[in-house]
Amino acid sequence: MSVNTVPRQSLAHKMIWLFTFNGRDGLNFSLCSLAMLCIHEASFSPLLGLVVVVLVLLELLRCQLAHRVVKMKELQHQDLLLASPNNTINYTLLSNDNAFLSYHPHPFTQRTLTARFQVNNTRPPHVQLIRKPVLTVMGLLALLGETQVLAQVLNSGRQENSTVGVLASTHRPLIHGGSDSWQAAVLVYNSDDNSTSQLSVCYPGLLYVTYYMDNNVTNPQQLWQSMGSPDFPTAQQFRQLRSVEDPRTDGPQKLPPGDTLTLKAKLSLPSVLLVHVCARPEVGPDQVGKSLRLLDQKVGGLYRVRAVDYWGRAGPYSLPERFSDGE
Template sequence: MLPLLLILATFVRIHAHYTSGDVVYHPMPHFWTGVGFCPAGQIDHVGITFALADPALRYNLRQIAALPVGAVTHIRIHWLLELIQFWQYDPSGIPIYDFSKFDDFIDFLHEELRLSPVVEWMGNLGGVFIENPMQQSFYWEHLVKSTINHQIARHGSSRLVNWRYETWNEPDLHGYNKLNFTAESYLDYVQAVRRGLSKAGNLDNPDGKLQLPMYRSLRGPAGLFKDLSNHPLCWNLLKLCSQRVVYCPIDVLTFHRKGIEGTATEIVNGSLSLMAKIYEEYPSLKQLPVANDEADPVAGWSTPREFQADVRYAVTLMSMVMQFWHAKLAASPLSKLESISHDNAFLSYHPHEFTQRTLLAHFRMNETQSPHSQLIQKPVYAALGMLAKLGNRAADVELVNMDTKHSVEVLRTVSNGVGGPGQYMATIFLSPEEAGPKMTAFHHKYTLNMSIANESAFITELLVPQTTDPYYVWQQEGSPAYPNATLREAMRKAQTPRLYKTGPIWQYNSELVINSASIPLPWAMLLRVCSASWPKLRRPQQLSIAEVTHREVFISWMEHPKSTQCLLSYEVWFKERDNNGLFADWLLISRGWHLPYPSFQYAPGDKGSVNGFYKVRGVDVFNETSPYSQIVEYLEL
């Protein structure tokens, strides 16, 4: 067992609301819930349609969506608009589009995954824009308006409430600027997109009264903002906006700042430096919210790097969130930060299954009877799940010295309720991203400052090298290209945070002592404290069974957003149907697994069957269970 010492002891009660001693809590939206990727293959309707219909890619997205509720809310996919196919011009020369492939994918995102798209208005649908350079502005306005109106007609405007809209990705780069924008034509394009968004929507109420369209924010310019001579398009847009901000076509200023050496500090400092430069040049833009929607440790997702395979990437991402939060509170150039996003939703490929910048390791099993894909969740995937458990109010980041060079980052959060902030607390402890093997023992007394009037319980989960590192498990077995079922199960048992300690808290207030002297670096710990009066676990919803391969299924379900903070683990139950239609007793197929996230991959082996009925329930820190989910039958064809 990992040598982490937890001691809960009584101390003098402190009466506080949103403050504990000198700790002040601020409203904290979960601003890090975006992911993104670029589909592989040819950039046209056929290529993008093929790429986004790939079963392996859909399986990858299904697993990303199976993180705890709120961990990932938006997905930003380059060239998504190419799913819309140009059909023909009408007699007046206006393009007519076929939205069927776009609709199919959007339905998959919404109805099966509950993810919202970030629609980048970029593409050259059937060559329409290149063939009609003098009509580009009109055609963009028409496409934007038509796309939104089409979705409203299918499902109503409520489906689009959480969508995000962004201008062309990194338009100053030749690899992206496929319409050969000039400074003038680019500004015309952005204004046209803004008009299309403003005009989209149903203007007629059933009672015949005029209704103004819903206002839809436009994000942009999604630029790198290097020197003006090489990146004039994005800088010119900011110049235009600075002249009359009230008429600026963008509502959220988006930029891209990645690291160079792979550290969170680089990313945050680079973002601070860029925004300081922008505000120095255009001070009137300080009123716009800003977003770094490609905040990654290093550019080049496909370049293999060892740190991207293990706990180091997980700690880097979590540290980045914490440092951005600190910068947002510090009245810095990032005080208007709205969100950050990570480009790590790619599908990795051999021989870099773990080491590319992805959330999951992808094994293409080409030697099976029917080739298929196997996915293993990396520690960075688990990190997103841990961040999802944070409360809705947070203190500033604390630094606790380990030695003269290194500090542990501590982020305390609480959630409000009838009984005040003590009803739910979640704290992340984070070791340094990079640290040597010889360090002073970390022995930190952490004050919980609970203000509660009833029973509470705590739970701690850890991410540590080797123990919660499927990459290490794979390497120990020789890194096979086609891991067998035994190795895949071993990797999956190491892919979630390790449950360390859980138990009751009987005192009004307690303190926690953490001794990490023998824990290998780097590590992350999530501490949750729950009051018995916190909402009880609700019934898991939308249980889904998806085929992986013969006799293997991926089981996932949806969580209620306000009832899983105190979750300990899930239980997955199965009742087998044999060839004669007879049923066995219900079997707990997840026995021995720690399942803090809403998914489970079931592979009973050659002698077992996946045919039958499935149900799921949650268990909380008080060992109370939720109602079972709806029972779902699965039949392998």
């Protein structure tokens, strides 16, 4: 299926068609009003399965969490198709826009995972990358286990179509007695109005950590705009931008007595909440290997790292690595 680019100046209408195609239900379309909005062509395109072609999207969505919540819905849609007994779609590969780099003067609003700043007022010039919310959400997805478990959203008698979605999973270690342990993760997202949700998990004697993101907690682009949208942020401004890259983390905390964990969280529009529950491993973390490489062309010296689990147990340090200017 091909889509011709529509020049921006030709979009004089107040109504625009949005098309979705999933290879199964055919082509669906709806008429949307996008009057007075800055629009351009964009797309979501996971390969070998669901294909969603959106002719025009708000440019602002690329740098805020709303676009990332749409990605969560997309993953859940694929998950539902996989769970269907009549599924004939082979999901062996999903594409991702991890190879794109943004360019001046739009570091946050292009189809990238990071905001790229080409800082030319230093000698030598250098590049700084700021993680966008979509990449932070992908980090939360890494906490999901390999086995899906049943999860339901109960609306307590409210509207039939909930604005809250959920993905739940468990992980079991392949080798018992090591630093790995049983884990459960529940990812909750809200794509509409504010609401209060309760989560029930039936595994006693565990620790849990919550990770929360919304457009106020995790929004480097909003902070960058409040700085005056500088082309070349200072070192202090880059430190401030990186301080809002990560989700807000609470915990680790012990599960209360009983077999049910009930959490009450106000989910803003849009927002993502992940609850990560872990059993205590029999031993502490293993030594960090050479998969982590710290590259810094300005600072020289010896570096080493170690892992720390939810129980505060630190593993052995990695072998020292030497770095120097120009290496």
